[in-house]
Amino acid sequence: MAALIIKTIDNRYSQQVVDLILPIQQIEFQVPVTLADQPDLQDIDNFYITPGGGFWGAFEGDLLVGTIALIATGHNAGAIRKMFVRKEYRGRETGVAQQLLDKLIQYSHQQHINDLYLGTVDILKAALRFYERNGFNVVSKKDLPSYFPVMSADNVFYHRHLL
Structure with a gap:
């Protein structure tokens, strides 16, 4: 494996992001979600970057x-x-997921984001273990803050307070 580069990505990378994410969701894990359900994938700038969040990609050469x-x-x-x-x-x-999460946490510290939340689906067993290894704790949907943007497909939720 060549050197991995983690960098901020924006709308210029939207098609690469779609080409990576949709097959994983639809084919590999049979999550019933379409591109139409995820307008954020085609407008990364306005959904993530402009409001103060971020979007990062791990690249091996030119491959996302x-x-x-x-x-x-x-x-x-943040979510x-x-x-x-x-x-x-x-x-x-490979450490790809860990490097991506580390980058997001580093950015969160810089932005004074102290609490991270996420939603996922229970069939993604390795992802669940990954989040738990990284200090995320399961929270019930009813205990999520009102400002957390719940995705309809998600059925497992996590929280981590950053020190």
Whole structure:
């Protein structure tokens, strides 16, 4: 594996983001979600960056191999979204997911974001273990703050207070 580069990405990368995420959602995990359900993928700037969040990509050369995004929700909090890694780049060996999460947490500290929330689906067992290893705790949907943007497909929710 060549050197991995983590960088901020914007609307110029929208098609690469769609080409990475949709097959993972629809084909690999059979999550019933379409591009129409995710307008944020085609307007990264306005959904993530302009309001104070971010969107990062992991690249091996020109190939986008992973993504993670942060919605700045106000209240010194943020919502993690769009954490996806190509199958052949997953796992501790490559460290792609960890590097992406570390970048998001570093940015959160800089922005005085103290609480991170995320939603995911229970069939993504490796993702659940990854979040728990990284200090995220399961919270019930009813205990999420009112400002957390719930996605309809999500059925497991996590919170981590940053120190």
